[in-house]
Amino acid sequence: MAMTRIQGAGGTAIFMALLCLLSGDRAQAASPTLDHLYPAGAGPGSTNLVRLSGKADPWPPQVWVSGGSLQVTTTTNKNELEVVVAADAEPGPRLVRLFNDEGASELRPFIVGNGRELTEAEPNNHFAAPMAVGDLPVTVNGRLEKSGDVDSYAVHVPAGRRLRATLVSHLLMSKLDGVLRVVTTNGHQLAWNHDSATIDPEVECLAESDSVVVVQVFGFPFPATADIRLTGGEGAFYRLRLGVYEAEPTPSPGDPGELSLPVSRRDCLAESGARHRHSLKLVKGEWISAAVAAASLGSPVDAWLAVENSEGRELARNDDADGSSDPALDWQVPEDGVFQFVVGSLTRNAGPDHRYRLTIERSAPDWRAGLVNSSLTAKPGSTNELRVTFARLRGLTNELQVLANNLPEGVTVEPVAAPAKGGELKLSVVVSATAAAWRGPVEVVCRDATTGHERIVPFRLTGTEVNNGVPGGYRVLLADQVDHFWLTVLPAEPEKPAE
Structure with a gap:
């Protein structure tokens, strides 16, 4: 940035001109973007050239990768990465993020395979x-x-x-x-x-x-x-x-009689209108979580799940849970006795391919939380907002606090009490005027004030949306969450020269 002073009869005029056209100049730099990687995976013990779709000016950015056994470096060719997968790499998804002094990209997956590619x-x-x-x-x-x-x-x-x-x-x-x-x-x-x-x-x-x-x-x-x-x-x-x-054997349909917890049972609705009853002896007051996986396994079953008492009276029912086509329910046992967990099909269609998996287990009061954004860019001398969604599950009443760990020097976040009825809370990320430039992952945790136990609050990549009536977003992903948000503290602005 250059400043030129012009003297004239009418006084002094100041004009500013951008003279530096170098790629590293902050006036031209911006946070990198990452849309996807291609190829999107590789096998163990391989070295691969991977093209990225996105924008990283100036090139090269730096690269962060979740998990281990993956070495990712930029090459001299713009938008090209070299990915080296260790021979003993654990198969599964990794998440990749680009970053520079100005901020960070969104996360995108790269898969380590388990065989020939x-x-x-x-x-x-x-x-x-x-x-x-x-x-x-x-x-x-x-x-x-x-x-x-x-x-x-x-x-x-x-x-x-x-x-x-x-x-x-x-x-x-x-x-x-x-x-x-x-x-x-x-x-x-x-x-x-x-x-x-x-x-x-x-x-x-x-x-x-x-x-x-x-x-x-x-x-x-x-x-x-x-x-x-x-x-x-x-x-x-x-x-x-x-x-x-080899062809998989078809499970034998039918009611299994009384079971014991935990339950994980595969079955099929072979006859139209069939209802499978699974009996469990339960104790008053305990929480039970039950779920049917059908559509999520590729089965044509549009399943429903219900709980009945010994007299056949329905106590709870669900057919679609949390935006899924599969049913699930949390239920508190009202009295000692034997209860039926009943599985059926809304469409009454049936056949040997109409398979499902029923799981039933004891559960307890709990919570679920998530970061709204995966990254935050802040200036020295600023106060910034980090939003967190929070829900209490199965009657949880414990006092909880949400707080941030491993913060850099000059950055503070005051703990915030979790709302009594759930909802959204906001953490204030305060960056002092003297804070140095910094970039890296920061953990957010929820701590139980009664037990002292704490758990990570993740950022989830999954989520659905509707734009002008057209569904979008991703309900299920191979890599669906990360255990931090990315914080970028920008360098302090240079002082303006005296006039």
């Missing part, structure tokens, strides 16, 4: 010219490059084995509502799927004889648009898992 090679947009994937199991990292693109993969399936193809895309925060199709090498369709446990598809196909089939990937935009053409572009990335398996 490939990256899609074009051209492979026709069933007659597919990409061969070789031995199974394998995971293919792919992307639909442009509108109308279809990716095709040739897979060998031995006689009597079942091919299972699973697309993971929505669970990685992509912009793809994917579809899977299995066809013969002549293009005859054998199976297809659009949505399974989530909007990501999964398809199975039994090979009656030794054969080669073609698995195709295509899809539509997410969130949906008025354009019904097949989608493509940087955000239309995916991981395709391919494997062959």
Whole structure:
């Protein structure tokens, strides 16, 4: 920044001119953004070049990664990272964040696989010219490059084995509502799927004889648009898992009689209108949490769950819990006795594929909280607001405090009492005028004043939204939360020169 003084007959005029055009100048710097990474995963013991979609000026930013066994560094090529996965890396998702002196990006997932991995090679947009994937199991990292693109993969399936193809895309925060199709090498369709446990598809196909089939990937935009053409572009990335398996046995349907806690039982609604009753002997006053997993497992069952007493009177009922299509309920036992946990289908449809899993366990009063934002940027000499949602569960009345740990010097946060009936609370993040520039993760915890026990208040990446009637957001993710918010304390503004 340069200041020039001009003398004139009318007095002194000051004008400011930006002279520094270097990429490192704060006038041009901004917090980095990160939309996604491609490829979105890699196998153990591998070194990978990964492209990021987003903006990081000046380049390079710094990189933070959750978990361990992953080394991520920037290269000299803009928007390119080198990701080294340790040979003994634990399979599963990691979260990646870019940051610089001005702030931090949002978090995006990168997956450490548990076996052989490939990256899609074009051209492979026709069933007659597919990409061969070789031995199974394998995971293919792919992307639909442009509108109308279809990716095709040739897979060998031995006689009597079942091919299972699973697309993971929505669970990685992509912009793809994917579809899977299995066809013969002549293009005859054998199976297809659009949505399974989530909007990501999964398809199975039994090979009656030794054969080669073609698995195709295509899809539509997410969130949906008025354009019904097949989608493509940087955000239309995916991981395709391919494997062959023995057929899973169908569980024997029926009522199991009296059970004991905890319960985890798989069953199927094989007959239309069936109601399965699961008996439990319970004690007055104890809290019980019960849930049915069906839609979340890819089952067509639209399940409901109810509790009945020994006289058949319904005491509690649920069919959709917390925005899910599956039922769950917390219930306090009103008296000693035997109670029935009843599972049925709202649509009364049935069949051997109408599977569900019932879980029942003792629970206790508790709380649930979450950070509203994943990061905060603050100036020296400022007071800033950090919002926290809070809910008391199952009649919790303990006195609780929400506070921040591992704060840098010059930054303070006064503890705040959790609301008696739940709701939103606000923490004041006070940055002194003399606080030095700083950036890094800060934990927020909730402490029970009675027991002294404390637990992390996470930031959750999951959440749904509706924009002009169109559903958006991500209800389920492979990596769905992080145990901190990212704090950036900006450098102090330089003092203005005296006139």
